[in-house]
Amino acid sequence: MNVQSLADWPILLIAVIGSILLVEVLRRVLNRAGRKWALARHLVEHCTWPAFLMAAAVAANAAFGPGMFGDTPAERGLAGTVERVLGLVTIAAVTWLIVQATYALTDVVLDRLVLVEGERNRRARRIMTQIALVRRIAAAVIIVVAVGAMLFSFPQVRALGAGLLASAGIAGAVVGIAAQPTIGNVLAGLQLAFSDALRLDDVVVVEKEWGRIEELTLTYVVLRLWDERRLVLPVSYFTQNPFENWTRHGSRVLAVVYLRVDWAVPVPKLRDALYEFLQGNPLWDQKDWTLQVTDVLPNGLVELRALMSAADSPSSWDLKCDVREFLVNFVRENYPDALPRFRVDFPETQVSAGWHREQVDDK
Template sequence: MSALWAWIILAAVVGTSVIVVEGGRRLVAGRMSHRWPGAGRVARRCTAPAFAFAVVVSSSTAMPYQFIGGHAEDAVRHAMRIAAIGASTWLVLRIGYALSDPPLARLMRIEGERNRRARRARTQMMLLRRIAAVIIVVLAVGAALFTFPAVRAVGAGVLASAGVAGLVVGIAARPTLGNLLAGLQLAFSDALRLDDVVVTQGIWGRVEELTLSYVVLQLWDDRRMIFPVSHFTEQPFENWTRHSSRLLGSVELHVDWTVPVEDLRAELYSALKDNPLWDRREWMLQVVDVLPSGLVTVRALMSAADSASTWDLRCDVREHLVSYIRDKHPEALPRLRVGPEPVVDGAGAGVDDPAPATEDEVAEGRHADGARAVPREDGPARAKSLRRA
């Protein structure tokens, strides 16, 4: 067989493999997608690696190595083996991701009471997928390296001293291995999940990404705070959505003693009934403290479905109560009292009233504070003097 025919056969084999892959893609993305909607997405994600795999495998099978000759033949064979390993790894990873994406998408759409279990399953599935991808890539790289004779000799020596090598690698990769184990611990102990609302080191955020090495928190202002996974196994943190996303929010107001608590309580309930953020689970208004400045602390409690709704509901209630007190009961606004408070005695006179003058002070025409003393009139005598005036 001539070299021309050998290369023509190679081109025909490669073209046939490409046509077969294209026919399979059209079949899966067309007819099968009507019965299984996810089949089209799988076909689209696997198209590129499937073509690469078909071309590499068919080329490696039909390649006329005898017409290459010399050292080039060994180099081409070696390159084709490495290319086949790479294409196979790419295809396997894409198939795994394409098959696991639909369940993950369904888990993201689950709301309500089942949301906690769905987020747990999604977190574990994503970590397992990442671990599987890392293992597949490591095995592929190892298989490609072992196609070199020198590496195979080194590998045999490493296997002979596996204990020492494992100890050295373990010491060198201790932080990486620690984060890997911490990520698995977080995922399967249900201590942290995707979309959990957590507070750590005074920072509030939502878990946006959880990998084997780091955790990404999305903050309220759309910034991203990145922590190593080991931080959440070594440091305490608050998880606001561990068992349920529902939360209680509180609003505190410092008002005067004259505040009508019952009216304020009724107004709070009226405001909550008209607010769609309130989940109608809990509400309360109490006087929780009395301050030395002559004010009282009123605390309103209300429940909401999640942390974001709780924050907005607290702001709405705070604004409503402030407006209500200002417009309806301005006498209850906080006031700063300066000077001693009047102390009422048994007769109804306070310390601010001048004390009655004694007989000597009346005779001398003066009072104890230097003012002119006037005899105090009580009863009918005082009334008679007022009528004369």
Template structure:
């Protein structure tokens, strides 16, 4: 027993020293390498624990024999085997995370045109979640298989795997649907992290994307949590799928006397005087002119959605001030005209004269008929006429 403790402590000390020396060497060499830096920062602790546990297991195994006088040996070795499985799984997960972080370091998301970087980041994050889940499942399965009773049950479980698989698929079809939807979102490039979207009438950005749900940070700092299957089954707006630059509008209803060209020049002055405008689009158009008002639409562009929101608000404010201060007659007005019975202007009220009587059988003039009176009217009338002979229902 004494020699077992000594051998175990010696093996653990040797493993600890070797790992520490390797850590110092990697850290010194990693000053110019992103991969070595990530290894020294994230993989050092799991590597130290895994190496020490393996050294202790080897020390116990080779310092003791199979004599029946040592009943604790099998129990200790079994516990150490479980510890080795867990620490090795931790080490493998850390190495995968290091490789994923190294890949992410090559793509910057703090630049204006970061669509490609956000796509890669989304895919790597989803792969990270899948790989960690797979490693945990495999580690738990390997640990359970070290128990003889579990190995005996494993044969019967495998024999009925088909029935169990069908039952599990039916019971977890919603969960599995969300998982596959999350993978589809990550690799179909339909939505990425930091994309600006409009869902359920709310405008926000994709803050978190998992295998089962998506978190949308709304512009007022609320969080909208949706299942991933939502984005594969329902339509939504993605403002930054192809690029972050977007267009926006500001509409005005004004009087017919508005000087459109002067207002167009004022819009250009407003856009050129702010850093929110990206210099691409600055257009003022008359989109409608009915109902007593003229509808104008200002179309402007910005580098991203937040800048566009502020730019649209600025355009509205400045043009409203310009209309109020410079063109007050262009503000929306409702006109009322008072007629004069004695006036001779065409639009003023006059006493109606008695209409002349016409025969009762007189036909309406051709220009008052929709289904006749002309070739087009006759054709339209024939199109809406039913069958010439009644259909016999007894046939």
């Protein structure tokens, strides 16, 4: 190792440390600006470590020379290996930084969409779903390009390029057949996102399970069930099987409560009591309600249906429970004769009734 190569190492060290310090200064400036500027805050959250790695790798790659280890063939071979590793690390760091910067930029839009409520909430959730899927596709494409650049940095790989291109048709057919389920899921995910059939935070019923769409990727969908369980399904399931989407055109839901009572129930008074109860319940959205006699059951009971509207499905569930409890208590306390009764004829009763009819006939 000559004197010139010894003098290059402090320069390399200073370059790396200086680049790291420069990134740290930029991080502190963005962190301070992040109190008022959302993009700066997200850049700090996503890009700090990728920026440190990229700055160190770029500085080392720029300051490193092929003769820093010496002039012998072995030392120059080692220097070439280090230089190639630094190049690979630089490509990886730049790729990591680009992906994280993309996520930071889209997070600014997603934060604004999350705050949208009311009638515009459905459109906001559709845009959120599309952004989430598109940025995953963009990240996958960037990573694939970066891996290709890293591989083609090796001369051996570049030499094989012509042969690989010649057999690309056969290889593409084999890969296409092998990856058919994965490709189908990816296409299904894009179809769901851009056809507006399914969005993040939609309320759906799948396999008799009620829940919300928590995560929608290119390959699977995570459904958060009402009891905090998670149901994970492939995206293709939603394009090949029917499912209920309760928030397809809006979040408003109708709640239905059934009550089976005796014929003695005073329906008009029960209807008035229900309306008075709904007016004092904050879960009712003050729009739709009704109480109707919907059926006379074979067992001799009368079926009543109470219908009322709520702003969303969780409110609808709680409102149904409240109304059911109120109706049960109201009938029990005010009209106990209207409680469900099942009439049964025993053989002794039938004999007694027949004897009584004979006595009447004799008279």
